[in-house]
Amino acid sequence: MLDVEIDKVSSLSSEELASLGEMWRRCAGRIILSTTLARSGHPGGSLSSLHGLLVTYASIRKRPAEPRWEGRDRVVVSMGHISPAVYAVLAEYGYLSEDEFLTGFRRAGAACSGHVEQVVPGVEWNTGNLGQGLSAGCGMALAQKLKGIDAKTIVFMGDGEQQKGQVAEARRFATKFGLDNLIAVVDRNHLQIGGSTEEVMPVNVREEYQAAGWNVIYVGNGHDYNELFSALRRAWLHEDLIPGRPTLLVLRTVMGKGVSFMEGKAKYHGSPLPPEDAKKALSELGLDPGLLDQWQERRDAATDVCKAHEVEHPYPHIEVGEPREYGADVKTDCRSAYGNALEDLAKLNNGGPAPKVLGFSCDLEGSVKMQGLHSVSPNAFIECGIQEHHAAACAGAMSCEGFSVFFSTFGVFAVAETYNQHRLSDQNGSHLKIVSTHLGLDVGEDGPTHQSIDYIGLLNNLFGFSIFMPADPNQTDHIVRHVASVPGNCFVGMGRSKMGVVTTEDGKPFFGKGYKFVPGRADWLRSGGRATFITYGSAVPYVLEAWRLLKEKGVEVGVLNMASIKPLDQDAIEKAALAGPIVTVEDHVPHTGLGGLVAQVLVSRGVAQRVENVGVTHYGGSGKPADLYAAQGIEPGALAARMESLISE
Amino acid sequence: MLDVEIDKVSSLSSEELASLGEMWRRCAGRIILSTTLARSGHPGGSLSSLHGLLVTYASIRKRPAEPRWEGRDRVVVSMGHISPAVYAVLAEYGYLSEDEFLTGFRRAGAACSGHVEQVVPGVEWNTGNLGQGLSAGCGMALAQKLKGIDAKTIVFMGDGEQQKGQVAEARRFATKFGLDNLIAVVDRNHLQIGGSTEEVMPVNVREEYQAAGWNVIYVGNGHDYNELFSALRRAWLHEDLIPGRPTLLVLRTVMGKGVSFMEGKAKYHGSPLPPEDAKKALSELGLDPGLLDQWQERRDAATDVCKAHEVEHPYPHIEVGEPREYGADVKTDCRSAYGNALEDLAKLNNGGPAPKVLGFSCDLEGSVKMQGLHSVSPNAFIECGIQEHHAAACAGAMSCEGFSVFFSTFGVFAVAETYNQHRLSDQNGSHLKIVSTHLGLDVGEDGPTHQSIDYIGLLNNLFGFSIFMPADPNQTDHIVRHVASVPGNCFVGMGRSKMGVVTTEDGKPFFGKGYKFVPGRADWLRSGGRATFITYGSAVPYVLEAWRLLKEKGVEVGVLNMASIKPLDQDAIEKAALAGPIVTVEDHVPHTGLGGLVAQVLVSRGVAQRVENVGVTHYGGSGKPADLYAAQGIEPGALAARMESLISE
DSSP: OOOTTTTOOOEEEEHHHHHHHHHHHHHHHHHHHHHHTOOOOOOHHHHHHHHHHHHHHHHHHTTTTTTTTTTEEEEESSSGGGGGHHHHHHHHHHHHHHHHHHTTOOOOOOOOOOOTTTSSSSOSSOOOSTTTTHHHHHHHHHHHTTTTOOOOOOEEEEEEGGGHHHHHHHHHHHHTTTTEEEEEEEOOSSSEEEEHHHHHHHOHHHEEEEEEEEOEESOTTTTOHHHHHHHHHHHHHHHTTTTOEEEEEEOOOOOTTTTTTTOGGGGGOOOOOOHHHHHHHHHHHHOOOOHHHHHHHHHHHSOOOOOOOOOOOOOOOOOOOOOOOOOTTTTTHHHHHHHHHHHHHHHHHHSSSSOEEEEEESTTTTTOHHHHHHOOOOGGGEOOOOOOHHHHHHHHHHHTTOEEEEEEEHIIIITTTHHHHHHHHHHTTTTTEEEESSSSGGGGOOOGOOOHHHHHHHHTOOOOOOEOOOSSSSHHHHHHHHHSSSOSEEEEEEEEEEEEEOOOSSSSSSTTTOOOOTTTTOOEEEOOOSSSEEOOOGGHHHHHHHHHHHHTTOOOEEEEEEEEEEEOOOHHHHHHHHHHEEEOOSSSSGGGGGHHHHHHHHHHHTTTHHHESSSSSOOSSSSSSSHHHTTTTHHHHHHHHHHHHHOOO | OOOOOTTOOOSHHHHHHHHHEEEEEHHHHHHHHHHHTTTOOOHHHHHHHHHHHHHHHHHSSSOSSTOOOOOOOOEEESSSGGGGHHHHHHHHHTTOOOHHHHHHTOOOSSOOOOOTTTTTTTTOOOOSSTHHHHHHEEEEEEHHHTTOOOOOOOEEEEEEGGGGGGHHHHHHHHHHHTTTTTEEEEEEEEEEEEHHHHHOOOOOOOHHHHHOOOOOESOOTTTHHHHHHHHHHHHHHHTTSOOOOOEEEEEOOTTTTTTTTTTTTTGGGGGGOOHHHHHHHHHHHHHHHHHHHHHHHEEEEEEEOOOOOOOOOOOOOOOOOOOOOOOOOEEEEEEHHHHHHHHHHHHOOSSSSSSEEEEEEEEOTTTTHHHHHHHHOOOGGEEESSSSHHHHHHHHHHTTTOEEEEEEEHHIIIIIIHHHHHHHHHHTTTTTTEEESSGGGGGGGOOOOGGGHHHHHHHHHTTTTEEESSSHHHHHHHHHHHHHHOOOOEEEOSSSEEOOOOOOOSSBBBTTTTTTOTTOOOOOEOOOOSSSEEEEEGGGHHHHHHHHHHHHOOOEEEEOOOSSSEEOOHHHHHHHHHHSEEEOOOSSGGGGGGGHHHHHHHHHHHHHOOOOSSSSSOOOOOOOOHOOOOOTOOEEEEEEEHHHHHHHO
């Protein structure tokens, strides 16, 4: 345990150096032991970054017994595969026990995963998908700034990882937002799985960061404590550096450092030592080679491995205010209703020293209607540019910092482009609110590259995401206020076009006064009849018009609106199926969307019924939404005809 | 029509300059007309890049009547929203008619989409999702080099687009592969939708390209033909430039150039002029303002708008050789079988001056078993580093150039991370073969960030992709040879672990001699019985063991292997359902995977039957695959018990 006051002392004392040396020896031993015991893992990069990690942990403000103390400095490890080094150091500081690490590493049911996870106290962010850690670190550093916490965020990255494009995006974001409390550290061992980084894919690391406006400090020997401390201290105090800018430390290191026969060998990136070699390594480190067999016995005996610790990120209390009501004669788009609700939320919640409701935009502020929030609380509006990968990951990380974070862009960018970022956020227990506009063929003239017709198919794979699809501006208002008020990940989707307000049969707003949005509860827009349209979102007006056409002909059918796609109102679907045949209608691929979901409910409930699916069955064109819809059979007359024919079968 | 021999003349003649001026006037007019007629579109960037496009099209080797002539120079327009400028120039050269453009622009059923698409002759690549064009251009430039075609690829990009991380990946790739035939052109008008690029997200464009090792030429006036020509010529001839390196031209331009009241206004990025303003603009250009009304009439009258032209990219004839057979006693992984088959394909097809079978890797050559192909034909092995977004898009583009392209990495990177790149490739009519290893919980100790449990859920949204999941090494061999032999996009997925060979009841390899893989045909691994397990991939051995346990107890059930997920053998599923209850088993989220698909077949076929789904219902941990499977109920004893209980219900 070391606590160096990096902002007060100019160098490490000889006692501290000796202490670091002893810590290093124990940690290196744990790296060898853990990977050999697990018969898998990444010892090479763990050893190359160990000195840097040790100096960093010695210097940060930390409370191992209270790992999520708000005043702490953060350490994000983006190359999650160096988990042996991270766990080894955390064990040194008492965040977790050596026993938990060595008996549980890479073992089902235990906390110490192959890639670092927050279920291990002291780990700030689950990583493993390379290139996302700097974005998460940007989110944390910006959160510290917004909350007025004088603390640092330090992000360790591999050098192979510098190839990922998202890192370039995060770099620019850090510069734009003046994150001078952010320190990135690259473990420059010049090796990746495939061999030399120069052969696999050369990156001029320092030049690239400099081009992005960063301060860059080169540490010629990344295994020298004094050199490491002096560089870290310079970054910490921002000495002789461009003010208001983040800082990169490049540590020139050696893969497998400290074990003679591992040094500089790419194969140890991802391969553990066999037991005999591990014993040799322990001897070289001045440790007892018998430790391996002892730990092997303890590991074999530890049948009840430690369970993962619970992680729950804070979520703020959000005042949602009163819903706005759009009258039956109003014609507007759901986007504007979203923007209005978001502006209300900003007014109600962002008056304190730190805003509570944040909006992330990717150069589409006007299109996604974030101008209201922007003008009400400028520091809550976070414009990321056309950098969706970074924006998604950064928003996910900020949503774990006590903010209600809205991330908005077109569906193609909000889901298809950034699915893997949301997946990692979901695994991190984030509370992200994705509000996506311009979904489906309703994007119109922008054409197929911009048509998001797969958002349910994608997001339905992520266990932590709710999926809500409002039918009109009123329901949008209710849903946006709802998602702001609850923790967890939520997706709210809408099209682009203006639409009328959905009304009851007697012409009153359906989602007006007295309506309350309840997840998992569908809306019978029209009830009764011997068959049912089941629909949601932009398709609703088309279905209601089909309903009217049928009614005129004396054919009574129901219309069920599934604004809550996940959780799904299975009872309502069963009820519809028991009443008669079903036509599902959606601005989405039917077999991965509502069409597929309805089939699953019928089979799981054991209800046999005829179902027809209408939706997007081929890439759409570029034109007016109504024309694009018509080409796929989403047209009132066609829908009515299809329903009639189904009924009469 | 202009054909300047850029490699022979040192400057433009006064006739050529005059001609460019006239072309510019007509094209600028078309930009104004098309967007005002469509009431949407992007005139601002179209005007800022028009001079550059005109000089480029004047200089390239082209055959407008034979737009896909192999010796042509390529022009990829990555910021697809400047389609009005592109179509205007293509109309100038006769690739399409002015009438087709102005009556069909942004109109359902017509070719001239809002973002450029290949259905317009002369367009090389569909774009619109920013940041992907340079990757596609890299693929084309590398294809030219591999095929020994002495031609250039020129990629136009917006400056806002420089924010996208994928551009950074593509830059490095171009440097690594020595693409000195690649010229990137950035239209530096300093404006994006949200306003000034400096305010939205600053990028030091020239510094970033220089840091990546590119040649950079700055054109201070991107509207001056002489300056443009001289810079393009320097890049073309590689004069005073770093040899073997790609070149960037940065054109300093003005948004809306040429129409006084549009110049420098961000709003014209994505907004057309209202008719009155359009007429003013036409007057300013020296054109007849009456053109607008004339074209409006013609557009209104053109009820039968031109249909999109067919695009079919070449696919090579591939010799597939004889399948390898793995004996009943062999235990290996499907990855090795893939690697062996790929090596065979390389030996059989890569002997000519240009290879036919290419392998794209993302720093996982050893894990995805591409070493065989690499050693057989080194120039066919394309190592992209940890740059999956670029790799996927580049591989997609190369698959349209007469190669059989295999793209291999872990499932999380091959699908979840790169879904949107595959989506765009699919829309471009690519012939990509994604062979993904390490799918599912079978990735084991690498933990949840590496667990790809959603590949069907994702790829099932892409209309052009087949999805194949071999059950063992023998079936892998057959499927790999099959996909190499056919055009179109195919996904082949497999786990990480070694497994036994699937055998018949009497112990012979099931997929041995005499077996032929047929898409859309399922395999009855065990037939008969009063219930059926339906499964695929890594779950097969677990199900076969459950089958054995049940058989020992006298319970006869069938086992149906769905190696072809898409197309799906609906008849086989119906047959199973008619025989009795079904248990689906998969290393995937069931409701987005086989579980959901089976339900849809039952409903569409009108067969009522009890179905239970076993699969991944929560994020897995880090440990041995068998332990992770057991935690989700994928374990022979549990599967047998579940089947028994379902039968006895």
